[in-house]
Amino acid sequence: MSLLFDSVGVQEILALSALLFSIGLYGLFTRRGIIAILMCVELMLNAVNLNLIGFDRLYVHDGSGQVMALFSIAVAAAEIAVGLALTIRLFRLRFTTNADEADTIREFKDFRN
Amino acid sequence: MQLLFYVFALVTIVGALGMVLSHNIVHSAFYLVLSFIGLALIYFSLSAPFLGAVQLMVYSGAVAILVIMAIMMVRRTDMTVSNPTQSLIKRFVGAGTAALFFVLMGLSIVLTPLGGGDAALPATEAADLAGLLLSRFALPFELIALLLLAAMLGALLLARGGDES
Numbered sequence: 001m002s003l004l005f006d007s008v009g010v011q012e013i014l015a016l017s018a019l020l021f022s023i024g025l026y027g028l029f030t031r032r033g034i035i036a037i038l039m040c041v042e043l044m045l046n047a048v049n050l051n052l053i054g055f056d057r058l059y060v061h062d063g064s065g066q067v068m069a070l071f072s073i074a075v076a077a078a079e080i081a082v083g084l085a086l087t088i089r090l091f092r093l094r095f096t097t098n099a100d101e102a103d104t105i106r107e108f109k110d111f112r113n
Numbered sequence: 114m115q116l117l118f119y120v121f122a123l124v125t126i127v128g129a130l131g132m133v134l135s136h137n138i139v140h141s142a143f144y145l146v147l148s149f150i151g152l153a154l155i156y157f158s159l160s161a162p163f164l165g166a167v168q169l170m171v172y173s174g175a176v177a178i179l180v181i182m183a184i185m186m187v188r189r190t191d192m193t194v195s196n197p198t199q200s201l202i203k204r205f206v207g208a209g210t211a212a213l214f215f216v217l218m219g220l221s222i223v224l225t226p227l228g229g230g231d232a233a234l235p236a237t238e239a240a241d242l243a244g245l246l247l248s249r250f251a252l253p254f255e256l257i258a259l260l261l262l263a264a265m266l267g268a269l270l271l272a273r274g275g276d277e278s
Binding site: 007008009010011012013014015016018019020021022023024025026027028029030031032033035036038039040042043046049050053054056057058059061062063064066067069070071073074075076077078079080081082084085086087088089091092097098 | 141
């Protein structure tokens with residue numbers, strides 16, 4: 001019955017957060033598309049948010065951790081908006097969204113832009 | 114409570130793994146939504162209802178729509194091979210690095226003496242968060258508002274392309 005009524009401990013929360021962060025890290029290393037990489041970054045940011053909320057729930061109790069998680073969510077939203085806009089821009093210039101094909105600063109010679 | 118946490122954690126992990134391993138980027142995006150919903154349920158079960166609602170609205174709502182719109186805007190070929198990965202050897206190196214990171218984090222979690230903490234207190238309501246945001250965290254709150262405005266304008270300008278005719 002302890003599985004039903006006990007509240008969850010901090011170690012389970014931290015372990016889940018570390019696992020999510022590692023999965024996101026694996027995706028970050030192995031994906032080639034920029035959009036997929038951005039999704040992996042979002043997953044890692046969410047793992048950190050889970051940490052903040054867990055510590056706030058179990059130790060701090062005054063809501064500062066949740067406020068910090070709110071700020072983190074806002075920054076992540078700004079990040080993904082700008083990142084996707086850059087992706088669309090890159091697709092217009094190079095006709096690709098693979099991160100490893102965007103490897104030059106020089107102008108692409110077939111495009112005036 | 115613990116049982117609920119494990120069920121939600123399973124949902125989240127399945128979503129995350131599906132996102133990382135799927136060959137179709139649209140499937141990837143939907144698995145990511147599943148993972149976000151699992152995290153929102155975990156926030157609810159940790160008695161952070163406002164954060165759970167924000168997670169549902171911002172992540173599994175807005176961010177998911179944004180990602181799927183971006184996928185539809187940049188992809189015109191066959192979707193089934195739309196999510197390229199690195200070569201096999203690089204994937205092994207990536208998996209090894211991620212596993213190493215997880216083992217190190219797990220060791221530090223197990224070895225750090227964390228006090229028990231107590232979760233029996235009442236939940237943090239939206240009113241408490243509003244009080245904090247407008248008193249103690251007022252300056253970061255304004256800065257975040259400014260950042261969101263700048264990001265909105267920047268994304269608009271970047272995606273539209275101002276100087277093209």
